[in-house]
Every structure is written in structure tokens, then in C-alpha cells.
Amino acid sequence: MNIKMPLQALRNGSLVLHPTDTVWGLSGDATRPETVELLRKTCQIPPQQGLIILLWDTSMLDRYVAKVPDLAFDLIEYAEDPLTVVFPQGKNVAENLLAPDRSIAIRVVKSGPCLDLVKSFGKPLVSTIAAISGQPIPKKSEDIAPDIRQAAQEIIPAPAGWTSGKPSRIVRLGVGGEFEFIRK
Structure with missing residues (x-):
């Protein structure tokens, strides 16, 4: 997979449409407010809703989280999904x-290919499902709305055999290590 052009698009603050480790995603540079705003506007995500960032290794957590409970490393390492x-x-x-x-x-x-993208980019990617907020999750590239496709400067095709799955599980961690599942 050639990711030279998608990486350049990300560095320029643009959005990239790509298969993630779960579903089709629309992603951009998580450190650029204008990119985050473009992603929110494109997918109609309200400002009160937090967004997900993608990282390539747990060693990166300390850079983006004020205090990482030890339990986080075990949860991430041993999660099967x-x-x-x-x-x-x-x-x-x-x-x-x-x-x-x-x-x-x-x-x-x-x-997967998403790991190559985020690792090569070297910074966190802000990412969301490639759909208007509240709309069905696209299973195939052809299911992605034209507005979402047009907002992406680059599109990474799904590799042979890749299928869109379900969104990730979500768990909320407290500073003391307490946790609750938000989405199973």
C-alpha cells in the first residue's frame, strides 16, 4: 500500500478516508484545530461530543493523557477486539x-493498514466513522456518502480481504483505575 500521498494530505491538515482496524474512518491530524473542525463539520459531530484519537503504541499514552492509570495498559494489551x-x-x-x-x-x-498510516504519520490521528453522525455505518466503500468522500483529500482503498466490522468497544477509566463500559 502506498501511503505517500495520504501522509502528505495529513501533514497539510486535510482529511483522509481509509479502512481502520474496525470500520471505514475519516481521519486527520489531531493536533490541528482547523482539521478537527473540518472533521466535525463534515460528519456533523456536535462540539459537546469528544472524538477518538488513534495511536500506534501504548508508550505514546503519556504524551496525550495527563495521568494514565496502570490498568489502561493491561486493558489495551489483553483486549481481543x-x-x-x-x-x-x-x-x-x-x-x-x-x-x-x-x-x-x-x-x-x-x-492492519491503519497501523501503518498512524505510525508513519508519527502523530495522533483524530478519527471518526466515515458517516454523518447518527447515520448507518458504511460496510463498503460504495456505501460512504458523497459528502464524506468529497471532504477527503485522499482515499486509501481497502486491502484485499478487509471487511468493515463493528465500532470498537469503549471503556471509561477513572483516575483511580475504576472503569465502566460505555459501548460493548
């Missing part, structure tokens, strides 16, 4: 990416 963890306080990302309570949702991508 993709898992998004909501931490109480994010940092070093665009302010308009955080939820109103300053929490941050992070998924460490473990495999």
Missing part, C-alpha cells in the same frame, strides 16, 4: 478535540 479507552484528561491535542469535561478517547491500533 479493538478497544477505545476514555481517559479523564487529555493534553497535547487540539482543544476542540476534547470532550467538554476535557476527557480524551484513545484507541491503540494493533494491526
Whole structure:
């Protein structure tokens, strides 16, 4: 897979449409407020809703989370399915990416072409399902709405054999290590 052009698009603050480790995603540079705003506008995501960032390794968590409970590493490492963890306080990302309570949702991508993309980019990607908020999750590339396609400067095709699955599980962690599943 050639990701040279998608990487350039991300560096320029544009959005990229691509298969993630779960579903079709629309992603951009999580450190650029204008990119986050473009993503929110494109997918009609309200400002009170936090967004997910994608990372490539748990060693990166300390850069983007104020305090990482030890339990987070075990949850991520041993999760059999993709898992998004909501931490109480994010940092070093665009302010308009955080939820109103300053929490941050992070998924460490473990495999697939999305891992290559985020790792090669070297910074977190803000990412959301490639659909208008509240609309069905696209199963195939052809199911993605024209408005979403047009907003993406680059589109990475799905590799042979890739199928859109279900969104990740989401767990909210407290500073003391307490947790609750938001989406199973």
C-alpha cells in the first residue's frame, strides 16, 4: 500500500478516508484545530461530543493523557477486539478535540493498514466513522456518502480481504483505575 500521498494530505491538515482496524474512518491530524473542525463539520459531530484519537503504541499514552492509570495498559494489551479507552484528561491535542469535561478517547491500533498510516504519520490521528453522525455505518466503500468522500483529500482503498466490522468497544477509566463500559 502506498501511503505517500495520504501522509502528505495529513501533514497539510486535510482529511483522509481509509479502512481502520474496525470500520471505514475519516481521519486527520489531531493536533490541528482547523482539521478537527473540518472533521466535525463534515460528519456533523456536535462540539459537546469528544472524538477518538488513534495511536500506534501504548508508550505514546503519556504524551496525550495527563495521568494514565496502570490498568489502561493491561486493558489495551489483553483486549481481543479493538478497544477505545476514555481517559479523564487529555493534553497535547487540539482543544476542540476534547470532550467538554476535557476527557480524551484513545484507541491503540494493533494491526492492519491503519497501523501503518498512524505510525508513519508519527502523530495522533483524530478519527471518526466515515458517516454523518447518527447515520448507518458504511460496510463498503460504495456505501460512504458523497459528502464524506468529497471532504477527503485522499482515499486509501481497502486491502484485499478487509471487511468493515463493528465500532470498537469503549471503556471509561477513572483516575483511580475504576472503569465502566460505555459501548460493548
